[in-house]
Amino acid sequence: MKKITKICCIGAGYVGGPTMSVIANKCPHIAVTVVDINEDRIAQWNTPNLDNLPIYEPGLKEIIRESRGKNLFFSTDVDKAIDEAQMIFISVNTPTKTYGKGKGQAADLKFVELCARNIAKVAKEDKIVVEKSTLPVRTAEAIKNILDHTGNGVVFEILSNPEFLAEGTAIDDLLNADRVLIGGDDTPAGKAAKNALSDIYENWLPKERILQTNVWSSELSKLVANAFLAQRVSSINSISALCEKTDANIAEISRAIGFDSRIGPKFLNASVGFGGSCFQKDILNLVYIARSFGLKEVADYWEQVIIMNDYQKRRFADHIIQSLYNTVSGKKIVLYGWAFKKDTNDTRESAAIHIADALMDERAEIVVYDPKVSEERIYADLDYLETRTPDENRTLLKVVSNPMEASREAHGIAVVTEWDEFKSYDWTKIYELMLKPAFIFDGRRILDTQNMRQIGFNYYKIGEA
Numbered sequence: 432m433k434k435i436t437k438i439c440c441i442g443a444g445y446v447g448g449p450t451m452s453v454i455a456n457k458c459p460h461i462a463v464t465v466v467d468i469n470e471d472r473i474a475q476w477n478t479p480n481l482d483n484l485p486i487y488e489p490g491l492k493e494i495i496r497e498s499r500g501k502n503l504f505f506s507t508d509v510d511k512a513i514d515e516a517q518m519i520f521i522s523v524n525t526p527t528k529t530y531g532k533g534k535g536q537a538a539d540l541k542f543v544e545l546c547a548r549n550i551a552k553v554a555k556e557d558k559i560v561v562e563k564s565t566l567p568v569r570t571a572e573a574i575k576n577i578l579d580h581t582g583n584g585v586v587f588e589i590l591s592n593p594e595f596l597a598e599g600t601a602i603d604d605l606l607n608a609d610r611v612l613i614g615g616d617d618t619p620a621g622k623a624a625k626n627a628l629s630d631i632y633e634n635w636l637p638k639e640r641i642l643q644t645n646v647w648s649s650e651l652s653k654l655v656a657n658a659f660l661a662q663r664v665s666s667i668n669s670i671s672a673l674c675e676k677t678d679a680n681i682a683e684i685s686r687a688i689g690f691d692s693r694i695g696p697k698f699l700n701a702s703v704g705f706g707g708s709c710f711q712k713d714i715l716n717l718v719y720i721a722r723s724f725g726l727k728e729v730a731d732y733w734e735q736v737i738i739m740n741d742y743q744k745r746r747f748a749d750h751i752i753q754s755l756y757n758t759v760s761g762k763k764i765v766l767y768g769w770a771f772k773k774d775t776n777d778t779r780e781s782a783a784i785h786i787a788d789a790l791m792d793e794r795a796e797i798v799v800y801d802p803k804v805s806e807e808r809i810y811a812d813l814d815y816l817e818t819r820t821p822d823e824n825r826t827l828l829k830v831v832s833n834p835m836e837a838s839r840e841a842h843g844i845a846v847v848t849e850w851d852e853f854k855s856y857d858w859t860k861i862y863e864l865m866l867k868p869a870f871i872f873d874g875r876r877i878l879d880t881q882n883m884r885q886i887g888f889n890y891y892k893i894g895e896a
């Protein structure tokens with residue numbers, strides 16, 4: 432097999448952008464072109480001002496500064512990039528279906544299929560096609576079917592190479608990946624394709640961290656990894672509810688169980704509930720697949736992870752309402768944070784959206800401050816729910832850029848994202864500005880209980896009585 436010198440990635444999103452930037456940066460001998468049909472997104476990736484990149488990730492702009500224009504290119508010319516590349520990554524979105532069979536659970540593969548059809552139409556030479564998107568097990572079969580029926584004699588090898596980066600730490604996760612998973616056929620051509628992709632990662636990762644499997648194990652491992660991670664969060668969140676009833680402390684429990692090397696300390700932070708574009712979508716997908724194979728008990732088991740997550744979000748909003756004397760109508764409640772976790776401007780499935788929505792149902796006046804999320808995004812998230820009209824959303828919820836001012840005459844403040852800056856605020860000043868009794872609802876457990884109570888706050892921390 433010829434050495435890979437040209438690759439292309441279809442989809443310039445949260446995964447395609449950072450992943451390809453790192454590959455280009457670590458492989459100066461490979462020309463990397465990232466393409467997208469979204470012209471605005473590509474224009475943003477090409478922005479001269481690196482503070483205006485379409486996504487915010489620590490370390491991303493430095494890498495873009497080094498590589499863009501040298502061997503890293505962003506373009507809307509999808510066909511040209513496909514035609515020239517020896518290896519094509521498909522990194523388009525695979526959201527939960529919102530229509531038809533599997534609505535609300537199955538992955539919507541229309542964007543992936545469009546990519547496969549596009550590759551089939553354009554390709555004139557043999558190519559390796561890499562599934563980077565998260566896909567249901569056996570999707571490679573469908574892609575191969577589309578590619579093999581073009582009739583123009585081109586040979587395609589399909590690999591599965593799921594991405595495990597987490598947002599907010601994407602660059603570090605890519606540079607120091609725990610493992611890279613490459614699934615492919617065990618035929619000589621399949622093995623050669625797996626090795627060609629492995630060679631790329633070996634430019635900066637030790638060979639022993641690159642795992643080769645068959646395609647189906649690789650596809651399914653991605654869903655299973657997310658299901659296990661989300662399950663840990665739901666497990667600890669379920670216990671946080673019990674702690675609040677029993678005077679046990681969730682931080683002490685996480686620490687106590689995390690010391691068991693079989694359990695481990697990571698991913699045991701109780702919260703307002705997990706968000707992000709992946710956990711819910713991928714578990715729903717797993718549930719759908721299990722159910723479609725008649726495995727009801729397996730499907731029900733994993734569905735419970737989502738049920739517990741919905742409960743945690745609802746429980747937090749209910750607690751706010753109950754604390755504020757069972758009515759929040761006309762009361763000003765400030766949300767610190769809107770992103771689904773710190774260090775990202777991504778808000779997909781953020782718990783904040785559902786908490787705000789529940790409080791707005793009770794006619795609370797919500798004020799939101801988030802250091803990285805735009806006003807436009809926040810309203811778009813709420814409008815998407817279709818709980819009320821866009822005008823009503825804009826009347827009931829305001830977005831502000833000054834967190835201190837936001838607290839003036841507020842009845843309560845809810846911390847829903849764990850941004851570091853919230854910890855260093857002048858909380859005494861905030862207390863003075865708020866109406867009394869002043870309530871803080873810490874859904875991320877980032878503030879000091881003793882300190883907050885000393886200042887005078889009525890302070891609630893998730894997982895503590």
Ligand SMILES: NC(=O)c1ccc[n+]([C@@H]2O[C@H](COP(=O)([O-])OP(=O)(O)OC[C@H]3O[C@@H](n4cnc5c(N)ncnc54)[C@H](O)[C@@H]3O)[C@@H](O)[C@H]2O)c1
Nearest residue numbers: 442443444445446467468469523524525542545564565594
């Ligand atoms: N976001 C994450 O942290 C993360 C991590 C690991 C895996 N994943 C998976 O990676 C995939 C991509 O996720 P994302 O967050 O980057 O999505 P995204 O929505 O940010 O980006 C996808 C991009 O693909 C483009 N696109 C769609 N169809 C196209 C087509 N036919 N031709 C060209 N461009 C097209 C869209 O315009 C969009 O810009 C998903 O399957 C997701 O589950 C995401």
Ligand SMILES: O=c1ccn([C@@H]2O[C@H](COP(=O)(O)OP(=O)(O)O[C@H]3O[C@H](CO)[C@@H](O)[C@H](O)[C@H]3O)[C@@H](O)[C@H]2O)c(=O)[nH]1
Nearest residue numbers: 594595596597598664698699700702705706707709771772
């Ligand atoms: O102890 C914890 C850990 C996480 N969370 C929440 O869980 C969600 C997901 O967090 P995280 O996993 O860090 O971010 P993602 O970017 O969603 O990354 C997950 O989803 C990606 C997309 O598939 C995978 O690639 C990653 O490996 C996987 O961690 C966020 O709302 C977090 O606040 C908690 O509440 N408590």
